[in-house]
Each structure stands twice: as structure tokens, then as C-alpha cells.
Amino acid sequence: MSTMKKIGIVGNPNSGKSSIFNILTGLNQKVGNFPGVTVDSKEGLLELLDGTTVNLIDFPGAYSIFSNSSDEFVMTKSLVNPNDPHYPDAILYVADIRNLDKQLLLLTHILDLEFPVIVCLSNIDQVNQTKVNEWVLLLEQKLKCPVIPVSARANINIDILRTKLQGLFQFAHIHSRRDPIYEFDPSLLKDTETLDSMFSFRNNYQKYLWLHVGKEITGDHENRMYLDKQTSIRMQIHETMARFQVIESWERFISDQHHSNTSLIKSKKIDRVLTNPFFGLAIFLVLMFFIFQVIYSWAAIPMEAIESGFGFLSDNIRNILPNHWISQLITSGILPGLSGVLVFIPQIAMLFLMLTLLEEAGYMARVVYLLDHLLRKFGLNGRSIVGLVAGGACAIPAIMSTRNISNRKERLITMFVIPLIPCSARIPVYTALIGFVVPYTMVFGIFNSQGIAFLGLYLLGIFVALITAAVIHYFLPEKERSFLALQLPEYQIPQMRQVLLVVFEKVKTFIIQAGKVILIISMILWFLSSFSWPGELKKAEELARVESLEKNLSEKETANLQDAKRLENSFAGKMGKLFEPLIRPLGFDWKIGIALITSFAAREVFVGTMSTIYSLGGESDEANLHKKLASEKRPDGSIFFDRKTALSLIIFYAFSLQCMSTLAVMKRETKGWKLPIIQFIYMGILAYFCSLMIYQYG
Amino acid sequence: MIIREFFMKTIIIPYLYGSIMPTPTLTHAKTILSITDELLATRLLTLGIFPGKKINLIRRSPFGGSCYVQVDQTLYALRAEEWKAIITDEEI
Numbered sequence: 001m002s003t004m005k006k007i008g009i010v011g012n013p014n015s016g017k018s019s020i021f022n023i024l025t026g027l028n029q030k031v032g033n034f035p036g037v038t039v040d041s042k043e044g045l046l047e048l049l050d051g052t053t054v055n056l057i058d059f060p061g062a063y064s065i066f067s068n069s070s071d072e073f074v075m076t077k078s079l080v081n082p083n084d085p086h087y088p089d090a091i092l093y094v095a096d097i098r099n100l101d102k103q104l105l106l107l108t109h110i111l112d113l114e115f116p117v118i119v120c121l122s123n124i125d126q127v128n129q130t131k132v133n134e135w136v137l138l139l140e141q142k143l144k145c146p147v148i149p150v151s152a153r154a155n156i157n158i159d160i161l162r163t164k165l166q167g168l169f170q171f172a173h174i175h176s177r178r179d180p181i182y183e184f185d186p187s188l189l190k191d192t193e194t195l196d197s198m199f200s201f202r203n204n205y206q207k208y209l210w211l212h213v214g215k216e217i218t219g220d221h222e223n224r225m226y227l228d229k230q231t232s233i234r235m236q237i238h239e240t241m242a243r244f245q246v247i248e249s250w251e252r253f254i255s256d257q258h259h260s261n262t263s264l265i266k267s268k269k270i271d272r273v274l275t276n277p278f279f280g281l282a283i284f285l286v287l288m289f290f291i292f293q294v295i296y297s298w299a300a301i302p303m304e305a306i307e308s309g310f311g312f313l314s315d316n317i318r319n320i321l322p323n324h325w326i327s328q329l330i331t332s333g334i335l336p337g338l339s340g341v342l343v344f345i346p347q348i349a350m351l352f353l354m355l356t357l358l359e360e361a362g363y364m365a366r367v368v369y370l371l372d373h374l375l376r377k378f379g380l381n382g383r384s385i386v387g388l389v390a391g392g393a394c395a396i397p398a399i400m401s402t403r404n405i406s407n408r409k410e411r412l413i414t415m416f417v418i419p420l421i422p423c424s425a426r427i428p429v430y431t432a433l434i435g436f437v438v439p440y441t442m443v444f445g446i447f448n449s450q451g452i453a454f455l456g457l458y459l460l461g462i463f464v465a466l467i468t469a470a471v472i473h474y475f476l477p478e479k480e481r482s483f484l485a486l487q488l489p490e491y492q493i494p495q496m497r498q499v500l501l502v503v504f505e506k507v508k509t510f511i512i513q514a515g516k517v518i519l520i521i522s523m524i525l526w527f528l529s530s531f532s533w534p535g536e537l538k539k540a541e542e543l544a545r546v547e548s549l550e551k552n553l554s555e556k557e558t559a560n561l562q563d564a565k566r567l568e569n570s571f572a573g574k575m576g577k578l579f580e581p582l583i584r585p586l587g588f589d590w591k592i593g594i595a596l597i598t599s600f601a602a603r604e605v606f607v608g609t610m611s612t613i614y615s616l617g618g619e620s621d622e623a624n625l626h627k628k629l630a631s632e633k634r635p636d637g638s639i640f641f642d643r644k645t646a647l648s649l650i651i652f653y654a655f656s657l658q659c660m661s662t663l664a665v666m667k668r669e670t671k672g673w674k675l676p677i678i679q680f681i682y683m684g685i686l687a688y689f690c691s692l693m694i695y696q697y698g
Numbered sequence: 699m700i701i702r703e704f705f706m707k708t709i710i711i712p713y714l715y716g717s718i719m720p721t722p723t724l725t726h727a728k729t730i731l732s733i734t735d736e737l738l739a740t741r742l743l744t745l746g747i748f749p750g751k752k753i754n755l756i757r758r759s760p761f762g763g764s765c766y767v768q769v770d771q772t773l774y775a776l777r778a779e780e781w782k783a784i785i786t787d788e789e790i
Contacts, residue, residue, distance in 0.1 A: 063744035099772050102746040233736050240743045264771055268756070271773075277760040369775035373763025382764070382775075484764060485741050485780055488773040 008088030013061030016122030019152035069406030310339035337522030360494035379473020391421035436646030514661035656687035728786035
């Protein structure tokens with residue numbers, strides 16, 4: 001790996017960088033981590049024409065070598081520090097031809113660093129050919145490096161790009177020799193000879209950049225050699241202005257730069273409606289409502305197929321395999337765990353399909369613009385909206401989507417409140433219980449009362465999330481400045497290939513991240529619920545047989561009763577009973593206690609556990625469970641699941657963080673257990689307190 | 699009178715800014731003279747917003763929120779305080 005040549009793909013955000021990366025590497029890519037930050041490094045292998053493979057690294061988009069966010073800093077660090085593990089041997093610079101003037105700044109930095117560079121002008125199918133030719137000629141002449149106009153969408157010139165990448169290494173010495181575009185003050189480099197022994201800098205410009213950022217990279221804030229913050233900012237402004245002047249002098253050769261930009265005019269027209277202060281928000285809300293409707297109705301079909309498929313599979317395996325603990329581990333531990341992972345995929349894939357379509361079309365940036373002001377009041381950022389919406393399907397991809405929030409505090413708050421948004425795993429729990437709280441009636445002849453109650457639970461989740469955010473915002477000190485300053489890309493028709501790749505990647509991360517946690521938890525829970533101290537389970541079965549003989553139960557009912565008794569006497573049952581005093585003030589008994597424990601795999605396991613413990617057999621659905629629960633009595637003869645108990649349980653599920661996968665993802669994203677533990681305790685206390693209030697005083 | 703003026707300033711004018719009025723008649727491009735906040739300036743610079751450029755406020759999100767601006771051929775969203783830090787030739 002270390003001997004393999006590395007090509008870094010660099011460019012502005014929205015430059016079409018990722019499309020180029022995807023078309024060059026296809027599915028031959030892997031997501032890793034850049035050390036120290038949360039941005040994923042995307043790397044892929046590219047086979048050159050002579051058969052050698054090179055490592056292609058897709059750096060996070062940046063506007064300048066002087067970064068403004070931790071994402072951008074990843075690129076800066078890798079390009080300025082010759083000892084960095086991602087330090088590339090050559091650069092493929094991608095710039096969108098539609099607003100090229102903004103995108104040349106970073107290129108001029110890279111040229112001054114004397115990397116071998118190929119410039120790739122993307123989206124050439126969107127503009128007329130004369131403009132393309134003019135730019136290519138001009139840039140080749142000014143930059144003295146190969147310039148290739150391509151389109152990943154229309155697959156134009158991709159082969160030429162591959163060929164040229166080959167030449168990049170063969171003629172590296174030609175590609176990297178040029179005159180500097182910006183001349184920095186050489187007096188700044190005096191007394192820096194010590195650096196030369198530590199790093200083999202490409203040239204003095206790289207060394208000069210090291211004086212700007214070396215402090216951040218090494219953490220050595222004492223060394224007086226580095227530039228102080230004020231000087232650094234002044235020098236940056238000076239340098240950037242000088243570079244822009246050079247770029248503007250080039251632009252004079254381009255004839256149609258300031259005319260005929262039809263797609264800009266079109267975008268502004270669309271924005272008159274979509275970012276309208278009044279209609280804009282209304283359109284966004286309607287769109288979100290529509291998306292969730294579609295997801296819940298369409299995803300239900302594949303979800304049921306997955307569930308019944310796994311049910312069928314485990315039934316068959318149970319019949320084929322001998323009755324041994326290994327076959328039980330497979331049918332009751334591993335298969336339900338797998339099913340618990342796969343069942344969420346339809347919803348997650350669909351939500352991300354919709355969100356990615358909107359993102360690629362350029363709409364999400366407008367939503368950020370519309371909501372930034374409002375969300376700021378709660379300590380969030382306009383960019384938080386993507387995570388909050390995605391949280392409606394699953395907190396795991398939602399938490400991962402907060403990576404583009406550059407302000408650390410705003411990102412932490414967003415991640416902290418996402419699990420309060422009702423996710424799809426809570427739906428089965430609500431479905432089984434909502435009938436006890438709101439009887440099924442029609443309102444105004446078109447809405448059903450339970451549907452409205454569902455909507456109410458969503459609004460409650462959002463409300464509590466916002467309040468929580470506001471409280472943290474008030475107490476958490478502000479460490480760094482927060483900016484919006486966001487470029488609104490022009491609207492375009494999304495590229496299906498690109499969109500599907502993004503969705504594929506999100507789903508893959510979900511399976512890998514949540515999958516292993518759910519699977520492990522599911523196996524632990526299987527152990528807890530099917531084993532006990534020696535002899536106790538035998539005794540429980542015996543008792544069940546006696547009881548069924550007394551009551552004259554059928555064979556099936558006897559088996560279900562035995563399962564229930566076994567669960568009651570298992571480790572999980574004992575834990576449920578252990579917890580009972582703690583949850584009794586909330587109106588719960590040990591049976592619910594068991595379900596609360598098993599819900600840590602995923603909340604929807606509630607239904608399966610409750611079905612087993614109420615002797616319905618493990619494969620019962622929400623409606624059957626509801627019927628059974630309705631007939632359950634307390635020791636004093638009153639109905640167990642009255643309105644108060646059911647509501648208390650619903651609220652408990654709404655607020656408590658009963659999801660190990662979320663905790664695992666939080667740990668990964670924040671690089672530590674501190675935040676997930678605080679989050680777990682906070683949400684636990686919130687859930688307990690609210691349920692207590694409801695049961696005791698409701 | 700005071701109530702009417704308050705009403706105009708807080709609701710009617712921001713609303714008109716965004717929706718009913720066709721954009722070119724309401725605002726026109728001004729030249730950026732300077733940016734008062736250095737840290738913000740580095741951020742805006744890299745996006746291509748810097749002294750000498752023509753900037754045009756097209757609309758605002760409701761109640762004094764974000765600004766939708768055009769600089770040359772590119773559209774941006776800025777916060778109100780970011781917009782305020784940009785000094786243009788007409789403010790002097």
C-alpha cells in the first residue's frame with residue numbers, strides 16, 4: 001500500500017469531484033477515516049493503462065488551501081505536510097466549468113506547491129462548446145498543465161482522462177515545473193532552517209504554508225517560528241486577493257463570461273418561488289410530509305417481505321436442525337438480529353434517495369438558507385435540517401449526516417437531539433399501544449384519530465428536541481465562530497448514477513455500523529432470555545405443564561405458555577423482576593421490564609418480546625398483541641393497560657435512548673464515550689420523569 | 699403612524715423584498731468596499747466575495763433572517779450579521 005502512488009482529487013465543494021471519483025473507481029472504493037477528524041476518507045483503486053494501480057483519494061471539498069472548517073483542513077494538512085499518510089504524489093484538480101472563476105483559487109495554490117497536476121473541467125455538457133474550447137486553450141497556456149474537459153454525466157472524455165493520468169507520472173517533472181503565481185514575502189522564511197531537517201518540503205511555498213498551519217498540525221503552540229493568528233489572517237487575505245487579481249486578468253480573454261448564463265437566470269426564477277419567505281417554508285413542509293408519506297407506504301411492502309422471509313427461514317431451520325442450543329442461537333439469536341438490521345433498509349434507502357435527489361438538484365442548500373435563522377435560535381445550524389429530517393427514519397445515518405456542520409458546538413447539539421426525533425423503530429411500539437390511549441374514530445370524516453395521535457407524537461419529538469437544543473445552547477460555551485456563508489449551487493437535474501452511489505454508501509454504512517451492534521446485542525439477549533441458573537428452566541417448564549393440564553390447554557397453547565414461563569425464569573426475566581421496583585412508579589411490571597431490556601437491540605423488538613411473554617408465541621403481530629394486552633388485568637382486578645399506563649409507556653419509548661446502535665455511532669462520531677453516556681443518561685431521566693408524571697398525576 | 703411604520707418595517711417590506719416585487723427594480727448591484735470582520739473576510743474571500751466585487755441583495759428569509767445575494771454569476775446565502783459586515787459604496 002505504501003509503495004502505491006497516490007493521486008489526490010481536489011476541488012471546491014459541488015465541483016463534481018465525487019462524480020469524477022466515482023466514475024474512475026466505480027464500486028472499487030473504500031471508506032476509511034482521516035485521523036483526528038470525523039470526515040471519511042474516500043479512497044479507490046484506479047488501474048492505469050500500463051497495468052499499474054494507483055490509489056485515488058477523494059479529499060473533502062475546499063475553496064482555498066487556507067481552510068475554514070475541519071473538513072477542509074483535512075486537505076490542507078495532507079497537502080502541506082510531506083509526512084502525512086495521505087500526502088499525494090500528484091493532483092487531479094476538478095472544477096465545474098459553469099462558474100470557473102471562483103474555482104481557480106485553490107488551483108493556483110496547488111500549482112504553486114508544484115504538484116504534478118491535471119485539471120479536469122467538469123459538467124461541460126451544460127455549457128456551449130465555444131466556451132469550453134476558450135477556457136481549455138486559455139488555461140493550458142496560463143497554467144502550463146494538461147486541461148481536460150469532461151462530463152461524468154454524459155461520459156465525455158473519461159477515457160482521455162485515464163490516459164492523461166498515466167502520463168502524469170511518466171512526465172511528472174514537466175508537469176510540475178512552473179513560475180510561481182503568487183510571490184510571498186521571503187523574509188518570513190528566515191530562521192526556519194530547523195524545519196528543513198524535519199520535513200523534505202517540495203519548495204519554499206510549502207514551507208511558507210507550514211508556517212501558517214504547522215501550529216495546528218503539530219499542536220506546538222509555543223514555537224515562535226510559526227505565524228501568529230493575526231499575521232496569518234492578514235497574510236491570507238493579502239495572498240488571496242493577489243491570486244484573485246491574477247485570475248481576473250485571465251478572465252478578460254473569455255468572451256461570454258458575463259453574459260448568457262441561462263442556468264443562473266433559471267435558478268433565480270425557480271428561487272423566486274422556492275425561497276419565497278412565505279411559500280418557501282410551506283413548500284418545504286409539504287414536501288417533507290409527502291416524502292414521509294411515500295416512505296411509510298412504499299417501504300411497508302419490502303419490510304413485510306423481509307420479516308416474513310426471515311420468519312419462514314427460521315421456521316424451516318428449526319425443523320431441519322436438531323434441537324440443540326446452536327440451532328436455537330441461529331433461529332432465535334442470529335436470524336432475528338439479521339432481520340432487525342435488514343428490515344430498516346427499505347426506509348433508510350428511500351429516505352436517503354429522496355434527500356440525495358434534493359441535495360443533488362440543489363434544493364437542500366435553499367432549505368438551509370430558509371431555516372438557518374430559525375434553527376440558530378436553538379443553537380443549531382441551517383445545515384442541521386438534513387440530520388433532523390433523516391432522524392425521522394433512523395438516527396444512525398442522521399447522525400452521520402451532520403458531518404458537514406463545521407462548527408463543533410452546533411454539530412454536537414444536532415447529534416445530541418437527533419435521537420429524540422421519532423425513528424421508524426418506534427412505530428411498531430406505538431402501533432401496539434396507541435389504541436389504549438386514543439380509540440379509533442374518524443375526525444371530520446377523513447382523518448382517523450390514531451393517525452392524528454401519531455402526528456402528535458412526531459411533533460412532540462421535534463418540540464422536545466428543539467427545547468433540549470436551546471437548553472444546551474444556553475449552557476455550552478461558544479468556542480469558535482459560526483458562519484453560514486454558503487454558496488447556493490445552480491439547480492440541475494440530478495445524476496441518477498451519482499445519487500444511487502450515495503444511497504448505496506449510506507445503506508452500506510448503516511449495515512456495517514448498526515448491523516454489528518444489533519447482531520451482537522441480539523445474541524446477548526438471546527442468551528439472557530434462554531438461559532438461567534441450572535435447573536430453573538426445567539422447573540418452570542414443569543410448572544407450565546401442570547398449569548396447562550389444569551386448564552386443559554391445547555398443545556400449541558401449552559408450548560406458548562412454556563415459552564412464557566421459560567422467559568419469566570430466564571436471566572432476562574430475573575433482570576425484569578429486579579428492575580420492577582424501579583419502574584413500578586411508572587405503571588410498568590416485570591414483563592414490560594423484560595421488553596425494555598430487549599429493546600436495546602432495536603426498539604421494535606418490544607413487540608416480539610411482549611408477544612412471547614404473554615404466551616402468544618414470538619411471531620405475533622401488533623394487532624394480536626394489542627388484543628392480548630387489552631385483556632390483561634392487574635392483581636387487584638383492574639385493567640392493566642389503561643390509558644395512563646399505555647401513555648406512560650409510549651412516552652418512555654419516545655424519549656429514552658434504547659438503541660445500542662445509536663450509542664455506538666455517537667461514540668464513533670464523537671471519538672469517545674463521554675457524549676453518548678451523557679445523552680443516554682439525559683434521555684433516560686427525561687423519559688423516566690415524563691412517564692412518572694403521566695402515570696402518577698395524569 | 700408609529701404602528702404603521704413598525705408594521706411596514708418588520709413585516710411588509712421584508713415580505714415584499716422576497717416575493718412580490720421583481721428583483722431588478724428593487725435592488726441593484728453595489729460594489730464591495732471592505733469587510734469589517736477579518737475572520738469573516740477570509741471565509742468570504744475563499745468563496746469569491748471580496749472588495750471590488752459587485753454584490754446584490756436579492757431577498758431575505760422572513761423576519762430579518764438570512765440574505766440571498768448574488769455576486770457576479772454566483773448565488774450565496776449569508777447571515778444577517780455577515781451581510782452587515784460587508785461595506786458597500788452606497789453606505790458611505
